[in-house]
Amino acid sequence: MPTSAAVDDYLKVVYQHTEWQDERITPSQLAQQLGLAPSSVTEMVQKLAAAGLVSHRRYGPITLTDAGLLRAAAIVRRHRLVETWLVREYGYTWDEVHDEAEVLEHALSDRLLDRIDERLGRPRFDPHGDAIPDAAGNTDRVPFVVLGDAAVGHVGRVLRVNDRDPDLLRELEQSGLVIDGEATVTRGAPDLVLRIADRDVPVPAAALGMIWLTA
Template identity: 75%
Template sequence: MPSPAVDDYLKTIYAHTEWQDERITPSQLAAVLGLAPSSVTEMVQKLAAQGFVTHRPYGPIALTAAGERRAAAVVRRHRLIETWLVQEFGYGWDEVHDEAEVLEHALSDRLLEGIDERLGRPRFDPHGDAIPDAAGRVDRAAFVLLGAAAAGHAGRVLRVSDRDPDLLRALVDAGVDVGHEVEVGAEGSVRVDGRAVTLPAGAADAVWLTA
């Protein structure tokens, strides 16, 4: 049966490994969801019993095939809604996450399909995150985290984390948005579309470039 709590857990586990390879731990999951570790441990045990995750005590959590399918479906809903709010209602990319958190549990499959069709079947949301198709498939280019990019690397901004709305607004002010070209200089300096830019704190760990 549909459960917002289950879906939120699966969505968070899914998103954790989209842009890096390390699986999420229960303590990391608790921190992201803002819940007590004991509550997270209990829910992870329930998810494992339902066949959505595999997990051993104190170890990382991995989605099963069934968990991956359900998580991709929830992620698809969330990101289509974010894209819809930006394109149809003029929301800023720093404003859509919390709205989508509410709406993703309320929209029918029929309405979601209508939104997808109206938007032209978008492949990426406003932050550059891939929108899974109806079968759960995603198409994502090779990437590198800005903070891990070597001096001399040049690439297009693929994705910006939506975790911190204040950072999103600061990045917009600096011209660091999805699709812009970034050149990494010495000692962390960067040029965006050919001009020198001072990045806001936290940007190095929140921006991904084409590899």
């Protein structure tokens, strides 16, 4: 098998793909998200399948096995606890923590991670609203709607903001949007407007598929 970090990165992407929707990831989507050649991904998926971590048939989607799901949840837990730790303890902003966590998630011992979890009060969600799996791999998820699909007049709490675009995160933070804050859709897509804290805020088109509200 390749290095543990490489295996974890693959499993983490497969895990995250179905957190907020039900369609399983395809090898081409996996290659795109990892920024790798399709041939390299195909070879790695075959190795993961041989190790009993994923289930995959040629040209079909990829599914985590029970063993793969447990390992993926463990690395996702590490990543999100580190992000939460950096924000709460070291003053990082939510647009700064992803890359740091990518490095630190592979370096912390289980003992230190548990101490961090305890110090933070066993948080259930990270700074972007993503659920932090517990030690057994369990998570909480409530009914949701993606912002671009929300009807005019919809009122909900901000559940999650995708963390892959730091510039967008900074722009949304400046607008007053915060995780668990209330938002009302006052104008529909594509020129969507949210009312946040009694102020109408235009939402960038890039954010329509990047923000999740309670249903």
